[in-house]
Amino acid sequence: MIYCVSDIHGELDKFERLLDLIQLSDSDHLYILGDVIDRGAMGVDILDRIMAAPNMTMLLGNHEQMCLDTLGPHNEYGARDLWRQNGGASTYRELLYHRTPHERNMILRFLAGLPDQLDITAGAQKFHLVHGCPGADRETRIWGRVSAESGSPYPDTVCVVGHTPTNFLTGRDDEDFRIWHGDGIIDIDCGCGHLRTEHRRLACLRLDDMAEFYVGGSGCGESGSLSSEELEPLDEQDMPASLQRDLDSYRKGMAENVSYLDCLWCELYGSINSAQWSGEISEAQANCLRELYLF
Secondary structure, three states: OEEEEOOOOOOHHHHHHHHHHHOOOOOOEEEEOOOOOOOOOOHHHHHHHHHHOOOEEEOOOHHHHHHHHHHOOOOOOOHHHHHHHOOOHHHHHHHHHOOOHHHHHHHHHHHHOOOOEEEEEEOOEEEEEEOOOOOOOHHHHHHOOOOOOOEOOOOOEEEEEOOOOOHHHHOOOOOOOOOEEOEOEEEOOOEOOOOOOOOOEEEEEEOOOOEEEEEEOHHHOOOOOOOHHHOOOOOHHHOOHHHHHHHHHHHHHHHHOOOOHHHHHHHHHHHHHHHHHOOOOOHHHHHHHHHHHHO
């Protein structure tokens, strides 16, 4: 069987639950349409798993491209700021401070070698896989977004994309996100990295029979309020400097009602996760911060 998933965004728990749900076997193949990293804390760990799996193939997403632009050999001017504004803080810290130079270079070489499009066949149907939007240029394939009016530019070929959360196409923010089927285009980004909604899900499409699989959403309780027993007060004067900086930026953004508040929210989300996983704050303290500022 052939499966497609996209925009995991560091959510290792959801990814592992999805693999259990589809019961991926050695004879199956999973195509991952980019944006494995950023926002969630465990993107690099997911990369480790993909790199070690012979039955997983990954495409380049715009978040991997921002990582390469920042940490790769060209080190483009302004790339780090753009990456941080789009939730790259957790990946940046993991690669720079928690991985050896050899491990970091192995990961960057892996990302640099990823294709930005693939053509495959499942049964008698041809599929074109791409992260952003099917197109003739690399920028479109990585950064472009499909619209509700988009159609497949390739005869007899169904395009499968990610990058654009499907609620942008359906206009429905009040229900769990679902895979979107357009005119020869299927969008499978169901908002796993869209961190400000309880309706976000990690979706997977089986190309052999168009079966759909989902993990997360409003029914799973992942975004519900925490009980008082689960919260541990945190003296914000004792927080790691990087977390304090992102918290201050988020508070300021809220006070000034800035247009890029979602970016600041993602930065704070990543900082809390990173501080928890590095042991700088406890899980209960991280939950307290999430309850106070995020959910």
